Amino acid sequence: MVKDLKFGGRYVPETLYTPLVELEEAWESLYQDASFLEELDGLLRAYAGRPTPLYYAGRLSREVGCKVYLKREDLCHTGSHKINNTLGQCLLARRMGKPRVIAETGAGQHGVATATAAALLGLECVVYMGAEDVSRQALNVFRMELLGARVVSVESGSQTLKDAINEALRDWAANVDTTHYVIGSVVGPHPFPSMVRDFQSVIGREAREQLLEAQGRLPTHCVACVGGGSNALGLFYPMESDPVEFIGVEAQGAETLSLRGEPGVLHGFLAHFIQDPWGQIIPTDAIAAGLDYPGVGPQHSQYRETGRARYFWVSPQEALEGFATLAQLEGIIPALESAHAIGWLLAHRGDLDPSSLVLVSLSGRGDKDVNLVKGLLEEGDGRG
Amino acid sequence: MGGVREVLEGLKARGGKALIPYLVAGYPSLDESMELLLALQDRGAAAVEVGIPFSDPMADGPTIQKAHSLALEGGVTPEALLKALEFLKGDLTLSIILMTYYNPVFRMGEEVFAQRAREAGVAGVIIPDLPPEEGQNWVSVALEVNLDTVFLAAPNTPLERVETIASVTTGFLYYLALKGVTGSAIKDAQEVAQRVARIRDVVDIPVCVGFGISTALEAALLARGCDGVIVGSALLKALDEGGMKGFLGLFGELMGALEEGKGNKWGKTA
Ligand SMILES: Cc1ncc(COP(=O)(O)O)c(C=O)c1O
Numbered sequence: 001m002v003k004d005l006k007f008g009g010r011y012v013p014e015t016l017y018t019p020l021v022e023l024e025e026a027w028e029s030l031y032q033d034a035s036f037l038e039e040l041d042g043l044l045r046a047y048a049g050r051p052t053p054l055y056y057a058g059r060l061s062r063e064v065g066c067k068v069y070l071k072r073e074d075l076c077h078t079g080s081h082k083i084n085n086t087l088g089q090c091l092l093a094r095r096m097g098k099p100r101v102i103a104e105t106g107a108g109q110h111g112v113a114t115a116t117a118a119a120l121l122g123l124e125c126v127v128y129m130g131a132e133d134v135s136r137q138a139l140n141v142f143r144m145e146l147l148g149a150r151v152v153s154v155e156s157g158s159q160t161l162k163d164a165i166n167e168a169l170r171d172w173a174a175n176v177d178t179t180h181y182v183i184g185s186v187v188g189p190h191p192f193p194s195m196v197r198d199f200q201s202v203i204g205r206e207a208r209e210q211l212l213e214a215q216g217r218l219p220t221h222c223v224a225c226v227g228g229g230s231n232a233l234g235l236f237y238p239m240e241s242d243p244v245e246f247i248g249v250e251a252q253g254a255e256t257l258s259l260r261g262e263p264g265v266l267h268g269f270l271a272h273f274i275q276d277p278w279g280q281i282i283p284t285d286a287i288a289a290g291l292d293y294p295g296v297g298p299q300h301s302q303y304r305e306t307g308r309a310r311y312f313w314v315s316p317q318e319a320l321e322g323f324a325t326l327a328q329l330e331g332i333i334p335a336l337e338s339a340h341a342i343g344w345l346l347a348h349r350g351d352l353d354p355s356s357l358v359l360v361s362l363s364g365r366g367d368k369d370v371n372l373v374k375g376l377l378e379e380g381d382g383r384g
Numbered sequence: 385m386g387g388v389r390e391v392l393e394g395l396k397a398r399g400g401k402a403l404i405p406y407l408v409a410g411y412p413s414l415d416e417s418m419e420l421l422l423a424l425q426d427r428g429a430a431a432v433e434v435g436i437p438f439s440d441p442m443a444d445g446p447t448i449q450k451a452h453s454l455a456l457e458g459g460v461t462p463e464a465l466l467k468a469l470e471f472l473k474g475d476l477t478l479s480i481i482l483m484t485y486y487n488p489v490f491r492m493g494e495e496v497f498a499q500r501a502r503e504a505g506v507a508g509v510i511i512p513d514l515p516p517e518e519g520q521n522w523v524s525v526a527l528e529v530n531l532d533t534v535f536l537a538a539p540n541t542p543l544e545r546v547e548t549i550a551s552v553t554t555g556f557l558y559y560l561a562l563k564g565v566t567g568s569a570i571k572d573a574q575e576v577a578q579r580v581a582r583i584r585d586v587v588d589i590p591v592c593v594g595f596g597i598s599t600a601l602e603a604a605l606l607a608r609g610c611d612g613v614i615v616g617s618a619l620l621k622a623l624d625e626g627g628m629k630g631f632l633g634l635f636g637e638l639m640g641a642l643e644e645g646k647g648n649k650w651g652k653t654a
Contacts, residue, residue: 009518010515010517010518011486011513011514011515011518012513012515013442013443013512013513013536013538014512014515014535014536014537014538014541014549014560015538015539015540015560015563015564017515017517017538017541017545018538018540018541018542018545019540156446156449156450156453157439157440157449157453162440163440166440166441166442169442170442170443170445170564170565173443173563173564173565174562174563174564174565174568175563175564176540176563177540262491263490264487264490264491265486265487265490265513266440266487267440267442268513270490273487275487275491277491278461278462278463278488278491278492279438279487279488279489279490279491279492280438280439280456280488281439281440281487
């Protein structure tokens with residue numbers, strides 16, 4: 001496992017320091033424990049629906065001007081890649097003897113995935129969600145409650161995802177003896193970014209193999225949307241030493257690596273964050289809740305600094321075009337987050353060499369977004 | 385103005401204990417924060433903790449969170465605070481300890497921050513989200529300009545680690561009475577006191593206890609076994625409810641309890 005990056009670290013209150021060391025030890029031993037990996041693999045297959053298909057999007061390919069394959073994480077149980085991570089972490093929590101898990105959530109995807117894994121494994125579950133998101137996403141709140149989780153509305157700060165993470169960290173500090181914090185992306189203090197990356201790497205491992213089988217060659221480009229960066233890193237990481245170009249797509253309003261983030265420290269790690277000159281974090285404004293985070297996982301910061309990956313942002317209009325185009329050309333309604341990756345591709349129609357082989361992470365399905373998109377399209381300008 | 389450690393040791397030599405109040409710079413306004421500092425000094429405070437407001441105060445409970453966000457709405461910056469402190473430098477003889485999350489320090493640059501703090505007469509800095517492992521550079525930067533470091537130890541910190549933490553601490557060891565955030569309730573002060581006693585066995589720098597101390601009884605009981613107690617949320621609540629008078633009223637009450645604690649009412653001093 002990669003360690004001692006300049007980015008990352010463990011910038012946490014002392015109460016969390018020792019538990020993080022214990023978590024790292026637990027993870028390092030379980031990661032090599034055949035029975036743990038077998039149990040996880042079994043759940044991913046029988047319960048989450050892995051391996052997910054790799055789908056050749058023929059009509060989209062003709063539109064874009066080169067071959068495009070979609071890695072169908074939208075077909076996972078609960079509708080996104082988030083379940084790969086929550087099954088892994090909840091299993092880990094159970095192995096560590098922690099009967100309670102907590103999570104943060106923005107729109108509710110990660111909250112639902114955590115509540116689902118907790119229900120499956122018989123763990124108590126509390127999900128922190130910004131008060132604004134609670135009112136915007138009432139249906140997902142109900143869904144989590146159906147799954148037996150308790151949803152706590154976070155009234156502090158900007159009342160969105162970053163504040164939900166603060167509140168989850170506060171809960172964790174108080175209850176760390178009994179509780180594991182199931183963080184939702186490749187963010188947070190070490191070992192979370194590495195651990196979540198490892199759980200999500202199943203995306204890239206499968207896709208690499210599937211594409212080699214289908215096309216006899218590696219992709220030329222991997223494209224994925226980036227909130228915290230877990231579906232992107234899960235796709236990229238297994239191809240890190242292959243000659244493949246990595247492209248991360250952010251949302252306008254949360255352009256951490258593509259435009260306005262600066263190195264800083266928040267939520268226990270050093271990476272790029274959107275902040276003012278005094279280091280105060282600035283709330284973001286992305287149309288996709290899952291991309292609405294003012295920072296990015298430390299490994300993406302590292303990729304950007306070394307040039308290993310490039311990052312771009314996509315406007316709401318471009319994302320909506322991705323949303324509608326994928327629905328109409330392929331009969332797939334993508335999550336608004338994933339629609340940003342499609343939107344980037346459409347915006348580069350004709351720019352890519354016809355011999356390119358593009359692999360896109362379709363991180364989730366769009367049922368959750370249909371209402372929102374309907375409103376945005378009726379408004380006509382694509383802005384909420 | 386002396387270092388934090390000298391102040392605490394001076395107090396100790398006279399048989400006293402420090403009551404270290406916490407306030408948030410710019411809450412309710414920077415002017416009022418400065419008035420509070422002077423008033424606390426008049427009332428015998430030897431040291432004070434001044435919080436730099438931050439957008440994401442993850443170690444703090446609701447009372448202090450609210451103070452941070454209102455202070456930020458009022459436009460307070462680290463620079464504005466340091467200027468105000470510098471302006472009052474001649475009048476302030478109590479030991480000023482800044483409490484700041486790491487990002488404002490990181491953004492300014494550790495060297496610049498330390499230099500500016502020293503120029504403003506600050507004696508020490510507490511950075512609650514900077515454990516020693518991430519603070520190696522900070523420790524040498526602070527040493528360079530003669531600024532005291534204050535690191536924290538928690539109820540779940542193993543004793544060997546407490547020793548490591550103490551070895552890079554030049555001001556005092558900040559012992560957390562509880563796991564969790566500021567403003568939570570201490571369940572059993574007696575049990576906290578026992579833990580503090582074990583900590584004091586392994587370190588030879590001053591130890592102050594904070595997080596969750598809200599009553600005169602808790603303050604006196606805990607002060608008995610250490611060098612000082614830090615009170616934040618309870619004072620800010622008093623400020624919310626009764627303005628500056630409320631804050632100073634509770635401060636006076638707590639000071640009284642520590643004074644009495646020196647005698648027999650709460651038992652023998654350590
Ligand atoms: C479908 C989907 N894609 C992407 C994301 C963004 O997260 P990450 O960047 O960690 O993959 C989310 C987050 O909620 C999501 O629900």
